[in-house]
Amino acid sequence: MQRPGPLAVDPWLWSRTFADTWLAGLDPAGAGARQRERRLASLLTAAAGSPLYRQRLRAARGSTPPQLQALEPVGKDELMHRFDEWSTDRRVTRAAVEQFLYGSSRLADAFLGQYLVWTSSGTSGAPGIFVQDAASIAAYEALDAWRLRGSPAQGPPLAAWSFGQRFAFVGATGGHFAGVVSVERLRRLNTDPSIAPFGWLAPTVQTFSVLRPLEELAAQLQVFAPAVLITYPSSAAALARLQLEQRLNLRLKEVWCGGEQLSDAQRVLVRRAFNCPVRNNYGASEFFSIAWECEHGRLHLNDDWVILEPVDDDLRPVPSGTAARAVLLTNLANHVQPLLRYRLDDSVRFTGQRCPCGSAFPVIEVQGRSAHTLLLHGAGERPVTVLPLAVETAIEEGGQVTQFQLLCTAPDALELRFEPQVADANAAFARARRALLDYLRTLGLDSIRVVHGRGRPLRERRSGKLCRVCHAPHGHR
Template sequence: MSTVFDALRLSTVSLDVAAAQRGTPQDIARRQQTRLAALLESTLRGSRLYRSLWPAGTTPNTALHQLPVVTRAQLMANFNDWVTDPQLQLDALRAFTADPNRIGEPWLGRYMVWESSGTSGQPGIFVQDAQAMAVYDALEALRRSPPPKPLLSSWWDPLGLGERTAFIGAIDGHFASTVSVRRLCTLNPWLAHSTRSFSLLQPLGALVQALNAFAPTAIATYPTAAALLADEAARGALRIRPREIWTGGEYLAPGVRDHITRQLGGAVRNSYGASEFLSIGWECAHGQMHVNADWVILEPVDEHLRPVPAGHAASSVLLTNLANHVQPLVRYALGDQITVHTERCRCGSPLPVVQVQGRHDEPLVMCGPDGRRVTLLPLALSTVLEDKAGVFDFYLRQIDACTLELQLPLEGEAGHQALARCCAELQSFARAMGLGAIEVRGKLGQRTPRGRSGKACRIVACAKT
């Protein structure tokens, strides 16, 4: 299977990424402004939606803050007018992403496509061309900070041919991480023999057994999943000792990081990314999160979308993707809460440092029929409700060790049908995870609770006593 890759573009971008990393903050700002002007020019030329939204007289040199904020729901509702290639049609792309057999397959031979979760109340579909993928590839390859390897290991295996990487996530959907792993293995066939994907939706015992058999030297997963694996290592069930644990997609609390490091034994490296821009930030050897500001603009704002000064926590953040001209994202309400720091990092990077406080969905610890504790991961639960039941706006609250309460904003017959699907899928998933019967109480006509950031905390554990 072919994939979206342009060696010349990658070489050009890689040289620039490497040069920018050795430059100054002023160099980063100049690159950012040049790329913003190019993005605005192509968007004015190709996107009917943005032309209708932007003030009359907008030019490539218009200041970013003068343009309106856009949301996912707004863009998805006008998808065919949003994109700059008329061959990209939403109905066809939805049919494509509904087929798990086509994960990682190029659309029209020249686009990578992935879907996002429904955290904001509606799933999104995001299309990347060769230029955008070259940027993501270069940022991932050149700016991630791998932990140091033991000298003997580096001497015996300088090319890393003995590495075995395990990706652990929701592998049956067209999600950015899953598509990226498939694409990477297609581009580098030798990686297909040393990289395996493991589903978070399988019972924990089966996952632990599969990881023990594979014995990965590196793990890529979500913080809550890594913490769960650390629990299994602590009780002696998981017997792997990876040298590297790459986490992303969720908030990584300091205590969770310490627990993962202590029990799994490897160095933890966290990253910050989204479906809207795959490689927003990377963590340096000093543990600081750096934003790839030469290719993405983040504007921290308060609850009224007013700018928030550096050093203060924002209620939300607006994202502008400078790499993707086929599906422009300009002042897009991402919803994450971040704090931008003013001081430069000791690592010497000219890129700004941010503290990210992302999604706060919680793992649910339930009680099995034999009294054994079973942890249901938030990513797995949201995937079950979104992919299996087709519900994206929900609030799942744990009442006790055997009972969940599911709130949906829907009402009437549609609400009752959606609630029945959700309850059936949750109970089926619980049985598959070894819980046996659980009670799922439903409430209709309930708005999903949201924090000040505007992002929903959709899965909440019961209070510890």
């Protein structure tokens, strides 16, 4: 039976999850590690209720009790293809979920009365459909509340989604995406306190489409007057420019960024424009809060709730300190659609070093989607792997510009585009081109062509995300 309305809050589950997450934050290597082991054992037991994972567990039977590393990894295509064999709740079928998503349901309605459903925008391949149980939603909310602001000692629970504050979410609103579903759930809990004992604590939240023209978006934000802006780094940087030009006057207490890579220059720009802290996190539709950024600007893996195994192209483990081609993600929170050793094509590096902030959560660096890594070479040159973040930094620092996109149109050709707001794009191009060529030369690349593209930067059609360094889509040239 389907119950209308958003997924309600279970006070017992919610309090326990918040308490556990707080304890793990105080002692990641002790309490956190014990929680991880307990959750992994319980996930492996739950996964036996999924026909798809039952096969894998049987194949790995050599290891008793079952070891995570003995399980065959899984990818999104297989899960979407075998959707009806995936869930531990046999009512969760492709037909039922699609009827729910594309029928009359509203964003953040409870599917089968007890789950949230979101879809990924399909950055890589087909869109994914992910069903989340109440325990995983509670975990995401606890992680946001405790760790989004840096070290656990820095604030009481609810510090993040504090009541009475106005939150503006600027993102993809044209579908059941993870960000907008989560935010919409909070908004609806606030407007319908009868369904949740904590409803009165919920903040005032409004969502705005990132695909709207910038000026229109700015005008709407000005009217709403948020205290916290939640958006992609590219959109935060564009709004920061308007604020600096005094065409926008927001009084923000915090900016939360996610969904794209946040560069140092973007962080400086946003902080300068709004004169407030910038919070950054790394997440995915498959696990919403994989890592949080501490006050030293480093990402710490939430390894009490999620396991990441860095691997190479053949899914073999890579040692600490080496950039992985992909990671195998195990979501310890969600039991309805288990994710064990799920391939996520992000290039992640475990630094293996302790952070000056003192947190024992492992420090990771995220280089972005492996698909965006460029392989460049001029005529007769050896192909060289070029990491997006390094190229972005070279352009930002040398070109003094943040609102750009670099498209790779051929192994020896790059096209640099700018947002229309960039003043004197020709001068910015000349500076950025020089810096870029200097950087490429340090890699042994001497004959790469860089041209000034006159079109606007290309955004992902559905999510509105901007990838600042990527391959030109097919048919572009």
